Amino acid sequence: MNSIILKITAKYLKPVFIVFSIYVLLRGHNSPGGGFIAGLLASSGILFYSLTYGSDAINQTYLKPKSFIILGLVGILLSATIGFLASKPLLTGVWHTFKTGLFEVKVGTPLLFDSGVYFLVIGSLLTITSSIMEEIEWK
Amino acid sequence: MLLSVLSIFLGAILASFVAKKFNKSAGILLAIIPLGSLGYFLSLYEKVRHGEVLAITYSWVDTLNIHLSFYLDGLSMLFVLLILGIGVLILVYSNGYMLHHEGKGKFYSYMLLFMGAMLGLVLAGNLITLYVFWELTGITSFLLIGFKHTEKSARAAALQALLVTELGGLALLTGFIIIGNISNSYEISELLNQHEVLTGHPLYTPMLLLILLGAFTKSAQFPFHFWLPSAMKAPTPVSAYLHSAAMVNAGIYLLARLNPMLGNTDMWQNYVTLFGGITMLAGAYLSLTQKDLKAILAYVTISALGILMMLIGIGTFLSVKAALLYLVVHALYKATLFMTAGTIDETTGTRNIDELGGLWKAMPVTMVASILALLSMAGLPPMLGYISKEFIYEAGKQAPGVSDYVLVCSVLANAFMVAISIIYGYKIFFRKKHLNKPITEAGATFWAGPALLAVFSLILALFPKPLEPLLESALGAVKVVPIKVELKFWHGFNVVFLLSLITVTVGVLLFWGRKQVIPFLEKINARLFKIELAHVFNKTITQLVSLAKKNTSFFQHGYYRIYIMVIFIVASGLVWYQLYRTWTWQFTEGLSPVSYYATAIVVAICVAAVAVAISRSRLVAIITIGVAGFGIALLYMIYGAVDLAITQVFVEVLTLVLFIMIFHKLPAFSKHLSRTSKTRDAVIALTVGVLMAALVIKADHLNLSYPVSNYIAQNSYEEGHGRNIVNVILVDFRAFDTLGEVIVITMASLGIFSLLKIKKSKTTN
Numbered sequence: 001m002n003s004i005i006l007k008i009t010a011k012y013l014k015p016v017f018i019v020f021s022i023y024v025l026l027r028g029h030n031s032p033g034g035g036f037i038a039g040l041l042a043s044s045g046i047l048f049y050s051l052t053y054g055s056d057a058i059n060q061t062y063l064k065p066k067s068f069i070i071l072g073l074v075g076i077l078l079s080a081t082i083g084f085l086a087s088k089p090l091l092t093g094v095w096h097t098f099k100t101g102l103f104e105v106k107v108g109t110p111l112l113f114d115s116g117v118y119f120l121v122i123g124s125l126l127t128i129t130s131s132i133m134e135e136i137e138w139k
Numbered sequence: 140m141l142l143s144v145l146s147i148f149l150g151a152i153l154a155s156f157v158a159k160k161f162n163k164s165a166g167i168l169l170a171i172i173p174l175g176s177l178g179y180f181l182s183l184y185e186k187v188r189h190g191e192v193l194a195i196t197y198s199w200v201d202t203l204n205i206h207l208s209f210y211l212d213g214l215s216m217l218f219v220l221l222i223l224g225i226g227v228l229i230l231v232y233s234n235g236y237m238l239h240h241e242g243k244g245k246f247y248s249y250m251l252l253f254m255g256a257m258l259g260l261v262l263a264g265n266l267i268t269l270y271v272f273w274e275l276t277g278i279t280s281f282l283l284i285g286f287k288h289t290e291k292s293a294r295a296a297a298l299q300a301l302l303v304t305e306l307g308g309l310a311l312l313t314g315f316i317i318i319g320n321i322s323n324s325y326e327i328s329e330l331l332n333q334h335e336v337l338t339g340h341p342l343y344t345p346m347l348l349l350i351l352l353g354a355f356t357k358s359a360q361f362p363f364h365f366w367l368p369s370a371m372k373a374p375t376p377v378s379a380y381l382h383s384a385a386m387v388n389a390g391i392y393l394l395a396r397l398n399p400m401l402g403n404t405d406m407w408q409n410y411v412t413l414f415g416g417i418t419m420l421a422g423a424y425l426s427l428t429q430k431d432l433k434a435i436l437a438y439v440t441i442s443a444l445g446i447l448m449m450l451i452g453i454g455t456f457l458s459v460k461a462a463l464l465y466l467v468v469h470a471l472y473k474a475t476l477f478m479t480a481g482t483i484d485e486t487t488g489t490r491n492i493d494e495l496g497g498l499w500k501a502m503p504v505t506m507v508a509s510i511l512a513l514l515s516m517a518g519l520p521p522m523l524g525y526i527s528k529e530f531i532y533e534a535g536k537q538a539p540g541v542s543d544y545v546l547v548c549s550v551l552a553n554a555f556m557v558a559i560s561i562i563y564g565y566k567i568f569f570r571k572k573h574l575n576k577p578i579t580e581a582g583a584t585f586w587a588g589p590a591l592l593a594v595f596s597l598i599l600a601l602f603p604k605p606l607e608p609l610l611e612s613a614l615g616a617v618k619v620v621p622i623k624v625e626l627k628f629w630h631g632f633n634v635v636f637l638l639s640l641i642t643v644t645v646g647v648l649l650f651w652g653r654k655q656v657i658p659f660l661e662k663i664n665a666r667l668f669k670i671e672l673a674h675v676f677n678k679t680i681t682q683l684v685s686l687a688k689k690n691t692s693f694f695q696h697g698y699y700r701i702y703i704m705v706i707f708i709v710a711s712g713l714v715w716y717q718l719y720r721t722w723t724w725q726f727t728e729g730l731s732p733v734s735y736y737a738t739a740i741v742v743a744i745c746v747a748a749v750a751v752a753i754s755r756s757r758l759v760a761i762i763t764i765g766v767a768g769f770g771i772a773l774l775y776m777i778y779g780a781v782d783l784a785i786t787q788v789f790v791e792v793l794t795l796v797l798f799i800m801i802f803h804k805l806p807a808f809s810k811h812l813s814r815t816s817k818t819r820d821a822v823i824a825l826t827v828g829v830l831m832a833a834l835v836i837k838a839d840h841l842n843l844s845y846p847v848s849n850y851i852a853q854n855s856y857e858e859g860h861g862r863n864i865v866n867v868i869l870v871d872f873r874a875f876d877t878l879g880e881v882i883v884i885t886m887a888s889l890g891i892f893s894l895l896k897i898k899k900s901k902t903t904n
Contacts, residue, residue, distance in 0.1 A: 037785050040793065
């Protein structure tokens with residue numbers, strides 16, 4: 001799509017989408033958000049960009065779609081096995097609290113799991129859209 | 140014990156690396172691993188000998204009584220020593236045999252995997268553990284038989300072996316589960332004193348039949364024997380191992396192991412003895428007319444397995460004793476013969492017995508090893524085979540009820556064996572025949588293994604004392620009571636000796652008249668075996684496949700419209716039926732008031748839905764669907780499901796974008812639907828829609844059990860460390876569900892990807 005306004009907008013909007021999606025991912029545990037929504041958000045950003053710049057833009061964005069899927073699966077697998085290694089049932093959440101004087105941060109495997117979902121949603125959506133775009137030769 | 144099995148699997152992983160690094164001596168190096176295990180088990184031998192049982196249990200699926208347990212008694216020990224001892228020699232032999240073959244690493248890897256699986260099978264102390272290893276041997280033997288995967292016949296043989304043995308494997312699993320249900324345990328040690336419970340149960344008959352099916356297919360019993368001769372497509376070391384110490388012995392092991400639990404009933408005796416007897420006779424008889432060295436040996440193996448089955452079926456002390464001794468004898472001579480056959484094949488380039496001759500001068504070591512093994516096979520002194528044959532006759536003589544049949548059949552079968560042994564030895568080594576290329580003895584790794592085995596078997600025959608305690612402890616394991624075993628050559632002039640004399644005489648006579656007898660038998664066979672079992676089996680499989688194809692093309696026709704229609708009709712029909720049966724009207728009570736903006740949104744959604752159905756432009760339809768979707772998202776928002784609302788919005792956006800993207804590629808919107816099909820679609824749509832509404836109403840007052848939502852709401856922060864309940868449910872409380880969903884998403888995306896790519900590559904070609 002050869003519209004200069006769209007091109008410029010998409011170019012600057014994409015990072016905003018990504019950053020906001022990470023924010024949504026991280027806040028997800030306490031307020032609306034989470035891996036699935038964040039993944040949809042990030043992939044809409046990338047999709048918006050590639051709609052204006054053509055299907056190749058998807059493959060050139062950060063990672064290839066399938067690498068996103070792999071990253072997601074690895075994250076989920078890791079989060080599942082950490083609980084398992086601590087001799088609890090598979091996928092049990094394991095939490096650790098970091099105290100840094102001023103405030104404390106709780107980190108747990110559900111966050112890793114959520115990030116896995118995040119990457120996996122991005123990867124899957126981009127795989128679908130990029131193969132459709134290649135099929136119809138979207139420019 | 141777990142370590143010993145694991146070490147062999149580890150060896151399988153290392154194999155391809157070792158084969159690459161030490162090209163010339165991979166087999167010898169890898170043989171160190173089973174050799175080490177062998178040493179370990181020999182060190183346990185002293186303990187086991189005195190009737191001690193070594194058992195280790197690792198917890199696995201405790202709720203189903205399934206444990207990863209190992210159990211080592213005399214019987215297991217006997218098999219372990221055979222598997223590892225012969226395994227080491229076979230690996231050394233493969234070093235020479237496979238030297239110039241491609242994919243050596245893969246070969247050793249499969250071989251060790253197979254060895255590990257066999258080892259696990261005979262060590263397993265839990266029926267389910269045993270089953271897992273049982274299947275593992277099936278799969279690894281599939282890989283080994285099909286090792287020359289570029290040849291079609293090898294692939295077919297591998298598939299045949301796999302299908303036949305897996306058929307039995309599934310039956311076996313069912314049988315095991317029945318045992319587990321009856322006795323509430325899968326542990327062999329616990330099952331041992333459940334004999335009355337198991338044999339007295341009404342399900343005993345199906346259980347036994349299923350287990351026998353498993354054992355018969357694995358041990359190549361009639362009528363499933365056909366896979367074994369086809370399996371000789373494998374490289375010779377594999378055949379040597381498969382036939383002598385591994386795979387086919389699994390069924391024998393299983394029945395020997397289960398004998399104290401399920402045996403000693405009329406049914407067991409009748410079936411096992413009958414099928415064993417038939418197999419014994421058929422195998423020995425068929426071996427006479429074979430031409431290929433390996434085929435001859437394969438049929439002899441079938442016959443030997445038949446003898447073993449028959450003896451276990453009889454189930455007396457004497458017969459089990461004879462079976463255990465014969466097992467050792469057979470493993471020793473069969474491994475030797477297969478290895479020498481492989482050597483002959485390698486050096487002369489042929490395995491056809493009619494093209495061979497006069498090799499005694501050229502290959503003295505191979506000759507001596509083969510002759511010793513053949514003597515054992517024929518059951519002649521001074522080999523161990525002679526003692527075991529005496530035992531077999533002794534057992535047959537005292538078999539309760541069936542003694543006459545057993546004796547006649549086994550004398551006949553043994554006479555055939557004598558004849559084939561003499562023919563085999565004579566034709567290969569002594570017959571005057573000019574071979575068109577000079578033959579020399581093959582390298583040391585070729586003859587070391589067979590020679591060692593042959594000499595070992597000779598020594599054991601002359602000094603059988605060390606074998607006695609081993610057999611005693613194995614016999615003790617099968618018959619539960621300790622019994623003395625004595626091995627010696629001369630039992631005095633009695634009926635058994637007379638039978639031996641008859642056997643040898645008939646065998647020699649058969650050899651004498653071979654020029655008349657064998658063509659005659661060939662003629663008979665050609666008439667008799669017009670229908671080959673292997674052929675029947677293959678045909679059945681082909682028909683099954685074509686049936687499956689028809690079935691698939693009927694259901695997977697590729698019309699999206701019809702798929703959707705079938706799914707909707709079936710699903711709504713079933714749910715409607717259930718709703719109809721349990722319907723009660725009580726949805727009007729206790730509803731909260733509906734605000735005017737919610738009503739407005741619902742009205743908008745309804746209007747949009749109707750608009751979609753009657754719109755004449757595709758673009759309008761897509762956008763109106765979007766309206767409905769956003770309206771639903773708003774409803775979610777109003778009723779507090781923020782996460783759901785956000786997700787809905789995104790999904791709507793992405794769907795719209797995708798639609799618009801492919802929009803101009805779609806064919807023009809046409810009104811090709813007739814009035815009747817439109818009515819039909821409308822009816823289906825309305826049924827499904829009303830069903831969903833009814834379900835929602837039903838769900839509102841249906842309390843199947845205490846709702847879980849309260850628990851989650853209360854514990855979300857304490858246990859899940861999160862205030863957003865939806866998210867905590869997704870990633871923590873019900874993470875396993877999410878895992879499943881995520882996998883579905885991945886599969887779907889990869890599916891779409893490959894669908895589009897396949898289409899693309901088709902069009903470009």
